[in-house]
Amino acid sequence: MKKADLVAKMAVAAGITKVQAEKALNGFIAETTAAIKAGDKVTLVGFGTFSSVTRKARTGRNPQTGKAIKIAAKTSGKFTPGKALKDLKAKAAAKPAKKK
Numbered sequence: 001m002k003k004a005d006l007v008a009k010m011a012v013a014a015g016i017t018k019v020q021a022e023k024a025l026n027g028f029i030a031e032t033t034a035a036i037k038a039g040d041k042v043t044l045v046g047f048g049t050f051s052s053v054t055r056k057a058r059t060g061r062n063p064q065t066g067k068a069i070k071i072a073a074k075t076s077g078k079f080t081p082g083k084a085l086k087d088l089k090a091k092a093a094a095k096p097a098k099k100k
Helices: 003-014 018-039 083-094
Strands: 042-044 049-056 058-061 068-071 074-081
Touching: 003 018, 018 049, 042 068
Parallel strands: none
Antiparallel strands: 042 049, 049 074, 058 068
8 A cells, every 4th residue: 555545545535635634644744753852752552662762772784795794873763563453464364275
C-alpha cells in the first residue's frame, strides 16, 4: 500500500476529504518523528510503539578486502508492534494455503 492509498482509505473511514486525511497523516508523521528525535516514545495502545535506538560505534570488516573499518555510532527509529499486530501475524501464518 502506498501513501496515496492509505490517505484514500483514511478519508473514507473517517468521512473526511483526502486533503484533510493527508494533512492528518503528515501531521502524525511529523510529530512522531519530532518525538523520536527528542528521545521520547510514541505508544499507540494495541498498535505499537515508536522509539529511538542508538547503536554503539564498532569495528566491522569490508567484505571485499577483509580490511577492518570503523563504523560510527548511529541513532535510528524503531517500531515495535503491539499485541494486536503480533496476533495478526500469528493468525496469518496459521491459515492453510489455498488450493488452485
